[in-house]
Amino acid sequence: MKILIVDDEEANVKLLSVILSRKGYETLKAYDGESALAIVGKQDVDLILLDVMMPGISGFEVAKRVKAIKQIPIIMVTGLMDRDKIIEGFKNGADEFLSKPYLQEELLLRIGNILKVKEYQNNLEGVVEERTKSLKEALRRLNIVNKEVMHRLLVAAEYRDDNTGKHVVRVGEYSRIIAEGLGLDKEYIELIQQTAPMHDIGKIGVSDLILNKPDKLTFEEFEIMKTHVIIGTRIIEKGESPLIETAYDIILHHHEKWTGQGYPNSKKGKDIPLSGRIVALADVFDALTSARPYKPGFAWDKSVSIIKEEREKHFDPDVTDAFLNNQEKIKTVYDQYTDNTRIEKTNVA
Ligand SMILES: [Fe+2]
Known part of the structure; x- marks a missing residue:
């Protein structure tokens, strides 16, 4: 001493x-x-x-x-x-x-x-330092487990109609680019990217006959298809972790529209959580450019112009601008995660 x-x-x-x-x-x-x-x-x-x-x-x-x-x-x-x-x-x-x-x-x-x-x-x-270290390590592991469980749920949900998994990756990446374009903070951007792929997890509870129907859905079938949002929220249930909370918001709101004509709650404008507004656009853009059992994929230009037209209608104007201003980055993802669901035809209306 x-x-x-x-x-x-x-x-x-x-x-x-x-x-x-x-x-x-x-x-x-x-x-x-x-x-x-x-x-x-x-x-x-x-x-x-x-x-x-x-x-x-x-x-x-x-x-x-x-x-x-x-x-x-x-x-x-x-x-x-x-x-x-x-x-x-x-x-x-x-x-x-x-x-x-x-x-x-x-x-x-x-x-x-x-x-x-x-x-x-x-x-x-x-002792305090040691315990803090152990606690941080436990939280880190818990976070990894959370992500892993989310990923596995995702694989289960997507297995039937997107066994390449590329649709969900693209939606995650598009959402990240939009979130970056909006200047959101790094942590939130990462959350959006991780949870955006969960948006359609509720499809696990929708019949294959409806999911993979080669024609347009009837009114009744579409009503059943819409239930994927509620089924998804039941699977996730709003929890306390930011990961689950964001996933929940995205699942519940990714079919809401800026003007209030979406489903399930006809929410309007900024009443729709930002994460939901971002994924709404990313999901629609990916659906436009991809072939579905009932339609071929639209070409890039056609899809972008549809998004542009829907600014302040289906989509949040700021989110739309962030998308339009970052088209180069979006295009890189679009090219990188290409799959056989995309049939490009420049003459498709
Ligand atoms: Fe959906």
């Missing part, structure tokens, strides 16, 4: 040093406040014995400056024991007072006690 002795009287320093060295403490010496602060700045010190009355910086000032940078226990050794001064000392960071002349035994007991408390605090900090 290293103890710094600060006193302008050399004899006092010498005496204290002898007493402490005999008890096995290592001592450092300073004869004014400036040198004491210099030592504290450079070395690890476990305790300071600090004289109050010194030329230059006073002991109180030294205590204050030490505590501003390091949590080192300080015992003020002083002849003046007026109550106001003691209070001032405590306010400045003193942990103990010892009046001169002091008994050697009392000095050593006080030092021993303070160092015991310091050691306890150090251990406690170590």
